[in-house]
Amino acid sequence: MLNFTLYNPTKLVFGESTIETIGEHLVKSGIRKVLIVYGKGSIMKNGVYDTVVESLENNNIDYIKLSGVKPNPVLSKVQEGIKLAKENEVDGVLAVGGGSVIDSSKAIAAGVCYEGNVWELFEGKGSVKKALSLFTILTLSATGSEMNSGGVVTNEDEGKKWSFGSPLLYPKVSILDPSVQRSLPSNQTANGAIDAISHVFEAYYGGTESTDMLDELSEGIIRTVITHTRELLKDSNNYKSRSELAFAATLALNGLNGVGRKGDWASHSIEHSLSVLNDIAHGSGLAIIMPAWMKYVYKEDVKKFAKFACHVFTINEGSDEEKALKGIEALRDFYKEIGAPITLKEVGVKREELDFIADNAAILAPLGTLKPLKRDDIYNILEIAYE
């Protein structure tokens, strides 16, 4: 196990009928006026918006609103939010939505307190020294953003989907009521599950040193996600499975699963380049890219890929190499089973676009640690993913 620091000050409030407590949490944190950030209006339909506003009003919290954050959230919306927050002198940001809403809110919370252009924080040209307090109400379990300090935003002018982060951006309080996810369509549930599994992989395969305790956690998260995603595709309304999937997705990227190992985020980087150029859902992109990456790199640590196959898919027969390959195939089969695309062709990417995607991803190359990927490696992985 590598040396590490484990630190996460977010208070996660989990369970049914917890959203109505948001006003009290804001009062306890000394917040008087918030910017509510949300997406395209699903929170109007499922009653979450009304519950939030009622709680704010009952607790005399003033608020203004920024709506219209879209999946693969964009920088222009972040800048709109920063302007609005400054003009209205809010002292906190309340994200109500999924990962795109929370990530945008993190950029707004940091951007309000940053002198330059907020994109500089993504480019590494500036760092977060101060941020507004952030609070979240999660409506789609996937990214883990509700309990971590990072975010991903797309600069649409430059065609870059990049990440940033700071310990100042841990949400103060995150409310996670799994029951509001009952109305999610199957594809969103599946995409969330794929995102969570990918986050686990990115730590799991990113270190060849002894990490038994962490591997136990990783494998446990993946098994839980697989079991309860299957249940939810049978019955979207199953609260038990909504809770298990939600909690597992939070644990997949709240920092714990990431400590003590080097990590390897190559697949996420490639997917970002894919989705910035094609605007496909992040989970769908990962379902395509992750197994292709696995096929390309498994020889770097055959034993670990065999361990995964054995512990997650109970594949116990054959050599380590055979197990490793069967495990990757089983993962791909699972993604197919839950309705995810598993080739680039399926989502409308043309073969002649692969160069362009590879070039975009290669801006940040070398990617990953298990096998540091150069531009040609990225292209090869896209080829494997193509059909």
Added chain:
Amino acid sequence: MLNFTLYNPTKLVFGESTIETIGEHLVKSGIRKVLIVYGKGSIMKNGVYDTVVESLENNNIDYIKLSGVKPNPVLSKVQEGIKLAKENEVDGVLAVGGGSVIDSSKAIAAGVCYEGNVWELFEGKGSVKKALSLFTILTLSATGSEMNSGGVVTNEDEGKKWSFGSPLLYPKVSILDPSVQRSLPSNQTANGAIDAISHVFEAYYGGTESTDMLDELSEGIIRTVITHTRELLKDSNNYKSRSELAFAATLALNGLNGVGRKGDWASHSIEHSLSVLNDIAHGSGLAIIMPAWMKYVYKEDVKKFAKFACHVFTINEGSDEEKALKGIEALRDFYKEIGAPITLKEVGVKREELDFIADNAAILAPLGTLKPLKRDDIYNILEIAYE
């Protein structure tokens, strides 16, 4: 899964050569003068004391010392620490040792800021409104106190070993360098492992609702503890296994494993009464009491006991009841294998003392949730544990 709040602001700094950073962490937290609390001097022998003092001096942190905290720590020592801290106007407490040192330090940190007698905080007659900042350097993995907000102290005048806690008592920073545990004797390693396993059980068996994700974590912790305790009893110097056991023991009681389930702390309560009256090591007491408790209550949730047997000891044959009983037997065998006592008789308890222990534990009855234990139930468990 029950509704829950997950919150833990402790910064855990884990790995080799981390102790020397303590001074910097204190400076960052604005601390100028600390009370160093430690035990009977093992930190003098293994070099930890010198490293700590050098780091404090390099960072211009003033300090005074309280030594002599013993296992099953006592109230009189806590009161000595409170007096010393007040007289010297320290602004922080630095615990350097195992659970008994950290627990005593928590009571000191709270007691300094409490008007009445600190024991009132254990009796529930008062609550912690303010506390000195607490920092820890862990030298024995067992209790999890380095990353939680509770503690246990014995009031030797009243013969009560009771617990207390407050969110204000999470350590600000806890440093855990597993390499300093290389010199521990086998029985201390084993006792720490048994304590950690018991903490997991206390959540695992305390809830019949769906808790798949948490059960995965629980079972993963126990498997890790079993594997690496065995390794350490072969080679005390194995850093890999020291790290795995240390991290697993922290995760066993840092709050995460305890959320979403009711919990059942009956065994711990009974053990406290046993060890306050007989001054045996907490881990040894748990090795005796826990399997006896399991035998007495398993019928309340046979499926869960069978699941444990299957997932931890790979016992797949027979009815659920048979699996459950075999699992309890396997646990007892493991405790025996690592040199722990498994009967009260072995540790010198006389049969005629069982009444006295049961009476002491029954002060807090009913104990636990799986089967709320009355005085006679406690006596019956002690009878099972006797020989």
